[in-house]
Amino acid sequence: MPELPEVETIRSGLDRFVLNKEIKTFIVNDKKLNLNLSSLRKLRGDSFSKIERLGKMLVFSFNNHEAKMLVHLKMTGQLIFCRNNKLKVKSEVEKILLAGGHSGNEDFTVNDLKYVRFQIFFSNGYRLVLNDARRFAYVKIVGPTIFALEKKRFGLEPLSDDFTWKNFSMLIIKHPKRNIKAFLLDQSLIAGIGNIYADETLFASGVNPQKKVGDLSEKQKKLIFQSIKRILKLAVKKRGTTFSDYVDARGLSGGFSRLLRVYGRDGDKCYKCGRVIKKDKIAGRGTHFCSYCQRY
DNA sequence: AAGATTGTTGCTTA
C-alpha cells in the first residue's frame, strides 16, 4: 500500500536518522527474504551515504561499497527506526523523534513490531526494522550491473523534471488502447502511483477509469497530467495516506487520509454531485469512482 | 466461512 508519497515520507524520515551511522550488524529474521548472509557481512562497519526513491522502491547507497540495498515494501511492509532494546510502554524513539514536532499515532510503540523480517543494528544503539505482516516486501543487495537493470524497469518519476507534458503525451500515444486506470498503475510508464492515487487522480480529473487513453480529449489529458503532480505533491506534504498498515519511519500515520475524495468511499455520497460512489473491479483492482462525475 | 484486500510478476488468452 505504500505508494510514492508514503515511500517518500519514509525516505526523508530515514535520511535524518540513518545516514552516516555505523552499521554494526544485519539480522535476517525471515528466510523467505533469500538474503545472502556473506554479502551482508561484508557491509558491516560501513554506513549509508544516501537514500533515494525509485517509484515505490527505496535505494540505499553505502559510503564504502558499490553495492546498493533495495527495499520494496509491497502491500504491508513498514520500515521503522527505533531504539535497540525492548522498552515497555513508550519507547524512547518516540520521545526523541516526536520532539521533532510531528503529531500522529502516539500509541505506536516498538511492542507493535509483530512481524519483524529484517533488522539493521547501528553502533549508536538504534536499529532499522523491516516489519511486514504479509511477507511480500523484499530486501536485495545488488551490484551496479543488476541495479542498472532494475532501474530501467521504472518509468517517469511524476515529481521530477522529466515528467513533462511532452513526455506524458508521448506515453499516451505509445499505448492508445490501454485504459487509463491500468495506464496510471503501470510502474514501467509512470513510477509510484498505486491504487489510491490513481483513483484520486481520475476523480479530480472527472475521467472514467475505463476510458482508453487514446480516446481522452486534450482537456482530459491535461487535467490528468496536472492532477497527478498536484495530488502527489500535496500527499507528500501531508506525509502520505494511512489506510490500513502504512506508518512512516517513526511509526506515525499520514495526514492525507482525510483529504481522500473517492478512495474507500464506496457507498458514500460523492462530494461533487451527491450521488453514491461506486466500486468496481477495473484493471484488476478495486476502483472507486463516481459514475456521474466520471462518466466520460 | 468464503471472499476480498493496498503491489507485483508471470502466465494465458484474445
Added chain:
DNA sequence: TTAAGCAACAATCT
C-alpha cells in the same frame, strides 16, 4: 506486438 484477465504470493479482516 499489445493488452486484458487471472492466479499466485501470505496474512488478516469482514
